[in-house]
Amino acid sequence: MEKTLSIQGLRKAYGNIVAVDGISFEVRPKEIVGLLGPNGAGKTTTINMVLGVLCPDAGTIQIEGVDVASNRSQALACTNFAAVYTPLPGNLTVVQNLRVFGLLYEVKNLSKRIEELLQEFDLDVFRNKKCGVLSSGEQTRVSLAKAMINRPGLLLLDEPTASLDPATAREIRTGIRQFVRQGTSGVLWTSHNMYEVEEVCDRVLFLSHGKILLEGDPKKMPAAHGKKTLEELFITVAREPLTLGMG
């Protein structure tokens, strides 16, 4: 089966600062891959390049076999994203936002799809409320509904549950896992919540200073590197990458 996301030799520098340093990885269908790392590691830069809003200095990105650089529109048609720092316009209602983005992604039977998402993300009661007056958790749910509107082959989630209460976060995680299991989509997920990562991700990539330091199964990795928990491993990667012998 074709890879959902294939990244080869991706590099991005801002002046002398190298944000992403020649990374290569892939996301397979039905796979949830965690992209982990401390602030400034290059996670958001990587996601922005996948989303086509930032040009890499070198390397290639293919989404479902389509090259983002040469065929941007077609590549982005089969992806979508939700990020904690990018709420939907607060001056449109929930339904209006979903309709606008549904049209942008050319979703078939859009009205039906919007109704499905309103139910799925428990947003029906807010359907005619402007997004700006919703709580941050409710806004996150609207962003996630928008991210699912075109049933993307590749779903990019940048700290999707950061502003959700534990119960809602668990429901969202369950929903996304269900979405992945039922279809052929792959997910690239960033989070600073290691409990969440362990629960959701099939595989994780640890990024530090723009490079992938570690890769593996989040349930097995801590023991493999002499750590008790994934969080402990994360802290080591963030503070002392050289002690892992890979810096």
Added chain:
Amino acid sequence: MSFHRTFAIVIRQFYLIRGSFSRVVPLFAWVAVDMVLWGFLTRYLNTVAMPGFNFVPALLGAVLLWDFFIRIMHGIIMAFLEDVWSRNFLNIFATPLLMSEYAGGLILSSIATSTVGLAVMLVIATAFKLSFFVYGLMVLPFLLVLFLFGISLGIFGSALVLRFGPASEWFIWPLPALVSPFVGVLYPVATLPHWMQWIARFLPPSYVFEGLRAIVSGGTASGWALLAGGFLAVGYIFLAYGFFSKIYKSALRTGLIARYSAENLG
């Protein structure tokens, strides 16, 4: 080109305007005030100036056409600024939307909003006994040239905001005021010093207002001059679009598009 994606930009603007009193009023309020002000002024001038010359089609007509041009330009800028104000660049440019579809959506939004302003201006102009029949069929190329140039200036202004950030919108609103002295909205271009006349030749509206005055004086507007104005305006659209595309590509390289929403670079 996707009709759905272009329509998405238009319907977004429709939703915003429909739900907002503060967006509806500016569509017609300022042009209405302008028409009333100039309506009374031309009426007064007709009473004190030498008999036989009618200031209404010469001045009020010119103000109406100029306000139409401004509405077109502002229509594009407003639709673009909605994405700036709502920090929506990352959401919108991470979709399959093509730049041509985005520009098309901005232009269609502007046509819709400026039509409202034009309709209100025509109603008020009628109250001051201004009839477009005075200009005959030439009113169509007049409107077309101004419409095309308004689009080009709107796209150019949007590119400046994209390049210099949200605060630069204050450069953009006065752009028509910067152009107006050169194009002779209220006086013949011949009144201007030689260097300003030279610049006027490169500005499409000057052909419109010269043509308008020729008709009002009992002559005819030069079709060739208007054609030249039309070609110039189309050329400016291509130049403005090229400029916007260049700024957009530069913003993709520097990360400016992403930073309009996300201030960090992860």
